[in-house]
Amino acid sequence: TQLLEQSPQFLSIQEGENLTVYCNSSSVFSSLQWYRQEPGEGPVLLVTVVTGGEVKKLKRLTFQFGDARKDSSLHITAAQPGDTGLYLCAGEGGSNYQLIWGAGTKLIIKP
Amino acid sequence: KAGVTQTPRYLIKTRGQQVTLSCSPISGHRSVSWYQQTPGQGLQFLFEYFSETQRNKGNFPGRFSGRQFSNSRSEMNVSTLELGDSALYLCASRSAGFGNTIYFGEGSWLTVV
Numbered sequence: 001t002q003l004l005e006q007s008p009q010f011l012s013i014q015e016g017e018n019l020t021v022y023c024n025s026s027s028v029f030s031s032l033q034w035y036r037q038e039p040g041e042g043p044v045l046l047v048t049v050v051t052g053g054e055v056k057k058l059k060r061l062t063f064q065f066g067d068a069r070k071d072s073s074l075h076i077t078a079a080q081p082g083d084t085g086l087y088l089c090a091g092e093g094g095s096n097y098q099l100i101w102g103a104g105t106k107l108i109i110k111p
Numbered sequence: 112k113a114g115v116t117q118t119p120r121y122l123i124k125t126r127g128q129q130v131t132l133s134c135s136p137i138s139g140h141r142s143v144s145w146y147q148q149t150p151g152q153g154l155q156f157l158f159e160y161f162s163e164t165q166r167n168k169g170n171f172p173g174r175f176s177g178r179q180f181s182n183s184r185s186e187m188n189v190s191t192l193e194l195g196d197s198a199l200y201l202c203a204s205r206s207a208g209f210g211n212t213i214y215f216g217e218g219s220w221l222t223v224v
Contacts, residue, residue: 006153033213042115042201042215043154088153090213096159098167099144099213104153 002027004091006102014110016078021087021105024071029091029100032065032072037086037104046074079109113137115216117202123222129190132219136183136204142166143185144213145177146201154201160185161207192223 004025013019023032031050035043047056049065049072056063060083062075072091076083089102116135124130136143144167145157156169160179177187183204189196199220205213 040217042203042217044215045212048212086153096166097142097208098159099156101154101156 002091002093002100004089004100004102006089006105008105009103010106012108012110013079015080019076019079019107021074021107022071023073023089023091023102025091025100026070027091027093027100028069029093030069031092032069033090033092034063034072034074035088035090037088043088081109081111083107084109115202115204115214117216117219119219120217121220123224124192126192126194126223128192129188130192130221131186131188132200132202132221134185134202134216136185136202137214140204140206140214141183142205142207143179143183144203145185145187146203147171148199148201148218157187194223197221197223
């Protein structure tokens with residue numbers, strides 16, 4: 001059974017601080033996606049990484065896919081209150097294109 | 112193009128009843144997945160349908176079922192509702208192939224009393 005462990009589960013920091021969220025697995029994924037969900041809405045895709053070692057940047061957000069395609073990280077620089085939300089990672093693998101989801105990281109940025 | 116549409120948006124049911132939720136995927140998307148999300152929690156995968164066939168299934172009891180029609184629209188049904196079934200039920204669609212974006216609807220909020 002494929003598992004994707006996401007940490008931390010909850011993070012509350014002050015505006016301007018940096019943070020990193022991790023998703024780790026013993027399984028290899030063909031791609032890994034990061035989503036952000038705001039209250040009352042469905043998750044929205046932030047980025048997809050497909051190549052081992054790949055790094056993608058989205059303004060103050062930096063996403064990295066591990067060399068072995070088993071883990072990924074999301075780093076936010078100078079967090080802002082607008083970054084508040086639930087961050088979810090999802091790894092794609094297996095013959096049936098199944099998505100394996102992390103448990104999510106609830107992020108609160110205090111002004 | 113229109114997004115993923117879920118109906119109803121909110122509903123209240125009594126314990127023991129059954130409920131049917133509907134999802135219209137983005138045009139051209141043949142994969143529809145259903146998720147359960149309780150407040151503050153991550154997504155619990157229910158099942159995925161592709162071209163009218165269940166392709167993947169999560170670890171939920173048989174009270175949870177679904178189906179997909181030839182136009183890719185999907186329904187999920189929960190029978191003999193329990194208080195613990197109260198949750199946000201999210202539908203998502205995506206096109207075929209690896210690495211494709213999954214698009215979520217706004218969800219159906221189910222409250223069981």
